[in-house]
Amino acid sequence: MEYINLTTILIGILLAAYLYMKKVRYNYWKRRGLQCVEPEFLYGNMKRWIKGEVHMAEEFGKCYREFKRRGLKHGGLYFFFSPVYLPVDPELIKNILHKDFDHFVNHGNYHNEESDPLSCHLLNLENAKWKNLRAKLSPTFTSETHPDLSPLNQGTISKIEAQYREMGQVRKAPSKRQAVVDDDTKLNLLLALEENPITPARKMKMMFQTLVACSDEMEKLLNDQNIRDAVDIKEILARFTTDVIGSCAFGLDCDSLRNPDSEFRKFGKDVFTPRWSNIIRRFLLTLLPRSLLKAIGFRITRKSIEDFFMKVVKDTVDYREKNNVIRKDFMHLLLQLKNKGEITAGEEVGDVKANHESDQPFLTMNEMAAQCFVFFLAGFETSSTTMTFALLELAQNQEIQDKLRDEIRSVLKKNDNKLTYEDVMEMTYLDKVVNETLRKHPPAPATGRVCNKEYHVPGTDVVIEPGIKLFIPISSLHSDPEYYPNPDVFDPERFSEENKAKRPPCTFIPFGDGPRMCIGMRFGVMQSKVGLIKVIKNFRVTLNEKTITPIKLESKSIIASVKGDVWLNIAKAD
Numbered sequence: 212m213e214y215i216n217l218t219t220i221l222i223g224i225l226l227a228a229y230l231y232m233k234k235v236r237y238n239y240w241k242r243r244g245l246q247c248v249e250p251e252f253l254y255g256n257m258k259r260w261i262k263g264e265v266h267m268a269e270e271f272g273k274c275y276r277e278f279k280r281r282g283l284k285h286g287g288l289y290f291f292f293s294p295v296y297l298p299v300d301p302e303l304i305k306n307i308l309h310k311d312f313d314h315f316v317n318h319g320n321y322h323n324e325e326s327d328p329l330s331c332h333l334l335n336l337e338n339a340k341w342k343n344l345r346a347k348l349s350p351t352f353t354s355e356t357h358p359d360l361s362p363l364n365q366g367t368i369s370k371i372e373a374q375y376r377e378m379g380q381v382r383k384a385p386s387k388r389q390a391v392v393d394d395d396t397k398l399n400l401l402l403a404l405e406e407n408p409i410t411p412a413r414k415m416k417m418m419f420q421t422l423v424a425c426s427d428e429m430e431k432l433l434n435d436q437n438i439r440d441a442v443d444i445k446e447i448l449a450r451f452t453t454d455v456i457g458s459c460a461f462g463l464d465c466d467s468l469r470n471p472d473s474e475f476r477k478f479g480k481d482v483f484t485p486r487w488s489n490i491i492r493r494f495l496l497t498l499l500p501r502s503l504l505k506a507i508g509f510r511i512t513r514k515s516i517e518d519f520f521m522k523v524v525k526d527t528v529d530y531r532e533k534n535n536v537i538r539k540d541f542m543h544l545l546l547q548l549k550n551k552g553e554i555t556a557g558e559e560v561g562d563v564k565a566n567h568e569s570d571q572p573f574l575t576m577n578e579m580a581a582q583c584f585v586f587f588l589a590g591f592e593t594s595s596t597t598m599t600f601a602l603l604e605l606a607q608n609q610e611i612q613d614k615l616r617d618e619i620r621s622v623l624k625k626n627d628n629k630l631t632y633e634d635v636m637e638m639t640y641l642d643k644v645v646n647e648t649l650r651k652h653p654p655a656p657a658t659g660r661v662c663n664k665e666y667h668v669p670g671t672d673v674v675i676e677p678g679i680k681l682f683i684p685i686s687s688l689h690s691d692p693e694y695y696p697n698p699d700v701f702d703p704e705r706f707s708e709e710n711k712a713k714r715p716p717c718t719f720i721p722f723g724d725g726p727r728m729c730i731g732m733r734f735g736v737m738q739s740k741v742g743l744i745k746v747i748k749n750f751r752v753t754l755n756e757k758t759i760t761p762i763k764l765e766s767k768s769i770i771a772s773v774k775g776d777v778w779l780n781i782a783k784a785d
């Protein structure tokens with residue numbers, strides 16, 4: 212009798228849960244007057260992704276195309292049981308990322324200071340903690356994206372106004388830096404940055420030689436290859452970017468190009484190996500309240516990975532502080548932040564030892580380790596994926612490859628074949644090739660925001676409640692034929708100045724946009740360019756039959772990377 216009662220109660224609970232999900236959760240958007248693509252029980256709109264059939268981006272893409280077909284500016288979808296808002300119209304996206312940023316400050320990613328210190332990095336931190344850290348780290352990479360608006364000095368304002376006059380316009384220059392960033396005239400931004408001694412260019416130059424040293428190693432490796440054999444270019448590029456990030460972020464010679472079994476490569480592979488546990492983790496993050504997850508010490512970083520990165524950072528910091536070692540890398544800039552609370556202007560690097568009264572560092576060891584970890588996470592796979600796709604496209608578009616090689620060689624010839632920062636900046640066709648690669652194959656096919664303050668979507672009756680997640684559909688915008696006719700064709704000329712000017716803002720956002728956009732953009736682009744220069748300058752690449760085409764994306768990975776190996780024939784170019 213008792214057994215029957217228990218079974219009845221259990222069935223009752225399951226039925227109630229089912230009805231609640233079906234009638235309440237999956238009706239969330241309908242109740243708010245927003246159209247959606249019909250969800251399926253348990254999966255929401257993510258069935259093919261959960262079953263491992265397609266990459267997550269393909270599921271958003273399906274919804275994006277459906278909303279466009281219905282002539283909508285936005286719509287709703289469901290990630291498992293969670294309602295997600297999907298803006299489609301670039302104007303709406305621009306508002307969310309820029310003008311109305313204070314409603315959407317955070318990415319909405321789980322992190323936990325106590326049980327998972329490496330999760331407390333820039334990508335995951337929220338509100339004031341994010342803002343403070345972004346302000347501290349911004350000069351490490353660039354100085355213009357922080358939302359705190361510092362005033363421009365009078366000299367810069369005069370210069371900008373003089374430029375306006377030259378352009379035949381009578382306009383007042385904006386008084387704040389962010390206003391300058393938002394302005395369409397790139398020139399203004401350059402002028403505004405000139406007043407800051409730590410310009411992005413100077414920071415980038417500081418690490419440029421380290422980057423080139425790693426690329427020389429890759430060149431040697433490719434030269435050593437038996438050229439009749441094909442190379443797995445995806446693996447070689449991953450080893451190259453591991454060495455670059457290892458060197459620039461951790462100050463270590465990882466040597467993974469020469470030693471594929473190096474510890475850094477091993478952990479890099481481990482972090483990005485697609486696993487079902489990632490999908491299960493995401494399911495739990497969607498299902499259970501954050502407070503409960505924090506209370507039970509839920510982690511997203513595996514313990515072995517935490518132990519490795521914590522030790523590497525701690526050992527490096529101890530060594531440098533003890534021996535007053537100065538090296539031109541991110542670690543040194545983080546050390547300056549830790550001990551001085553600021554980054555010293557200019558290329559000279561200064562003393563790294565603590566020189567302030569309080570015992571408390573400006574940046575704790577855990578905070579430092581978490582930032583090094585995110586530079587590693589965000590910095591190596593994104594760039595190696597970009598180069599892999601670029602080489603795949605170049606292998607299939609020989610005229611574009613020839614044109615690029617001509618440009619590289621003619622720029623390098625001027626400087627005795629020695630690659631400088633200025634050379635890279637001079638290669639305008641390379642810039643177009645990289646942009647077209649990032650358009651067609653954005654490594655981050657979507658980025659997220661979570662609503663932190665009720666938002667009335669302009670021009671509609673829809674209200675987004677705090678706590679609701681948003682997907683910014685990067686890859687769907689990039690392959691929308693309205694902005695990019697014949698989107699499957701690889702055509703670098705889409706990025707001529709003339710063609711760029713024809714497209715609405717926020718239709719090319721491989722690095723996101725607004726105050727929360729990628730902080731490592733310049734570094735990522737620079738390392739991708741240097742890697743491509745080294746390959747294309749010397750070698751002709753063609754597709755090897757071992758590469759499975761059409762290319763498929765690794766469904767369980769967050770980064771949109773190629774499934775399986777990418778084999779290319781590499782022959783010496785004439």
Ligand code: HEM
Pocket residue numbers: 318333334335345585586587589590591593594597653654655657658659721722723724725726727728729730731732734735736739
């Ligand atoms: C081709 C290379 C790269 C691509 C395509 C890329 C893309 C992105 C995207 C889409 C975002 C989210 C932006 C948003 O939500 O608006 C992001 C954030 C971020 N990226 Fe990158 N990234 C690249 C390289 C790098 C590198 C090299 C680093 C560091 C060395 C880096 C560090 C970060 C960090 C720390 C964030 C979080 C920023 C914040 O929340 O304030 N990324 N990246």
